[in-house]
Amino acid sequence: xxxxxxxxxxxxxxxxxxxxxxxxxxxxxxxxxxxxxxxxxxxxxxxxxxxxxxxxxxxxxxxxxxxxxxxxxxxxxxxxxxxxxxxxxxxxxxxxxxxxxxxxxxxxxxxxxxxxxxxxxxxxxxxxxxxxxxxxxxxxxxxxxxxxxxxxxxxxxxxxxxxxxxxxxxxxxxxxxxxxxxxxxxxxxxxxxxxxxxxxxxxxxxxxxxxxxxxxxxxxxxxxxxxxxxxxxxxxxxxxxxxxxxxxxxxxxxxxxxxxxxxxxxxxxxxxxxxxxxxxxxxxxxxxxxxxxxxxxxxxxxxxxxxxxxxxxxxxxxxxxxx
Numbered sequence: 001x002x003x004x005x006x007x008x009x010x011x012x013x014x015x016x017x018x019x020x021x022x023x024x025x026x027x028x029x030x031x032x033x034x035x036x037x038x039x040x041x042x043x044x045x046x047x048x049x050x051x052x053x054x055x056x057x058x059x060x061x062x063x064x065x066x067x068x069x070x071x072x073x074x075x076x077x078x079x080x081x082x083x084x085x086x087x088x089x090x091x092x093x094x095x096x097x098x099x100x101x102x103x104x105x106x107x108x109x110x111x112x113x114x115x116x117x118x119x120x121x122x123x124x125x126x127x128x129x130x131x132x133x134x135x136x137x138x139x140x141x142x143x144x145x146x147x148x149x150x151x152x153x154x155x156x157x158x159x160x161x162x163x164x165x166x167x168x169x170x171x172x173x174x175x176x177x178x179x180x181x182x183x184x185x186x187x188x189x190x191x192x193x194x195x196x197x198x199x200x201x202x203x204x205x206x207x208x209x210x211x212x213x214x215x216x217x218x219x220x221x222x223x224x225x226x227x228x229x230x231x232x233x234x235x236x237x238x239x240x241x242x243x244x245x246x247x248x249x250x251x252x253x254x255x256x257x258x259x260x261x262x263x264x265x266x267x268x269x270x271x272x273x274x275x276x277x278x279x280x281x282x283x284x285x286x287x288x289x290x291x292x293x294x295x296x297x298x299x300x301x302x303x304x305x306x307x308x309x310x311x312x313x314x315x316x317x318x319x320x321x322x323x
Contacts, residue, residue, distance in 0.1 A: 005050075008268070008276075008278070009051060009081055009083070009275030010050050011050060011052035011053060011081075011277035012043075012048075012050055012277065012278040012279070013054040013055070013278065013280050013281060014039045014042075014053070014282060015053075015055055017036070017039065017153075018031035018037070019041075023304075023305050024042050024282070024301075025303060026283060026284055026285055026299075026304075036195070040075060040078055043072070043080075047315070051079060051080055052081040052082070052275060053075055053081075054084075054085055054277050055085070058088070062109070068115055069118075079306060080126065081121070082123050083124045083125075084124065084125050085129055085239070089101075089128055089130055091133070091261070093133055093134060094135055095119070095127075095135050095139050098142070098166035103136055106306075109169075112152065112153075116156050121158060122158045122159075122317045123160075124158060124160050125161045125162075126162060126198045127208040127239050129163075129164035129200055129239075130165075130166035130200065131164075132165050133168075135188055137182045137185065139237065140186065141187055142186040142187070143187065143188065147189065147190045148195045154195070160196065162194045162197055162236060164193060164238045165200075165227070166199075167199055170217070171208060171216075171219065173215075174218050175222040175292035176292070180226055180227075181300070186255065187231075191231045191233065193234075195234070195236060196233055196274060197233045197234075197236070197237070199220075199236075199238060200239050201219070202218055202222075202242075202279070202290075202291070203242055204241075204243035204294035205243070206243075206297075208247065213256065219257035220263075221263050221267055221270065221271070224267055225270045228271040234272040234273070236274055236275050236277075237267070238271060238279060239262065239277050240277070240279060241255065241279035243284075243297045245296070245297040246294065250308050251302075254309035254312075254313050257300070257310045257313065258313050261314070261317050270304050281300065282301040283299035284296060284298070284303070
């Protein structure tokens with residue numbers, strides 16, 4: 001069991017990339033089949049000591065995106081634990097949407113359940129990231145939804161399941177106790193069924209000030225510690241997304257990732273952190289969302305595969321820890 005063996009998961013998000021010669025780049029529709037390379041190959045070639053990879057299961061997800069046999073061959077067989085982030089409700093989440101979508105999500109829950117049963121070895125499922133939006137936080141009925149989904153997937157062999165709260169509030173501060181307490185009604189019973197509580201942190205200059213961004217590491221530690229002490233569950237840093245877009249963007253991204261890595265011993269001791277996941281390994285030119293043009297720059301490698309300062313530091317830091 002993950003928690004029992006104290007296996008710490010160091011992870012990054014991604015799946016396929018293009019390769020021309022010896023150079024990796026972000027996947028594009030124009031990438032020829034013979035040039036498509038999996039994230040496991042990139043991790044191996046760049047000598048990155050990741051032992052986990054995260055992939056997203058969205059409402060339009062198709063098994064052909066990450067075939068179970070490829071997960072088994074490319075990840076599991078190479079000692080890499082898959083983390084599945086189940087993002088079905090997405091930004092549409094509300095009490096009304098959840099209630100109106102029960103039949104639709106049931107079909108996709110069943111599809112995903114059947115898929116997980118084909119995957120060998122240990123795996124994590126992170127349910128409903130950032131659900132604590134709109135009118136969900138105060139809705140006690142969401143406990144039933146959470147427990148339904150947690151217990152469904154916990155019944156699959158070698159599967160750990162939790163849910164993911166979003167860190168929202170005043171990012172100028174190193175904590176937001178009022179905001180962090182606000183979602184308690186929606187999880188107070190379901191949390192007993194969870195194997196862990198996951199959380200996320202996302203920042204970009206299109207939405208956040210430089211102070212907000214540079215506070216991320218310390219604030220993350222405060223949030224993780226609050227969750228662990230409040231609910232007595234291990235925590236998972238489900239995704240750290242720091243865009244390098246804008247003035248000093250790459251330097252600030254590197255500073256925050258460096259500080260977060262340096263704080264990992266405290267995360268483990270103070271919040272029983274079981275894993276840390278970078279949102280994107282490489283920039284994604286097709287990414288769209290809340291952070292507008294900054295969405296394309298969440299990677300620690302540029303879209304052409306070249307290193308950002310974050311990638312250089314990550315390899316240096318992890319090499320020092322390994323030695």
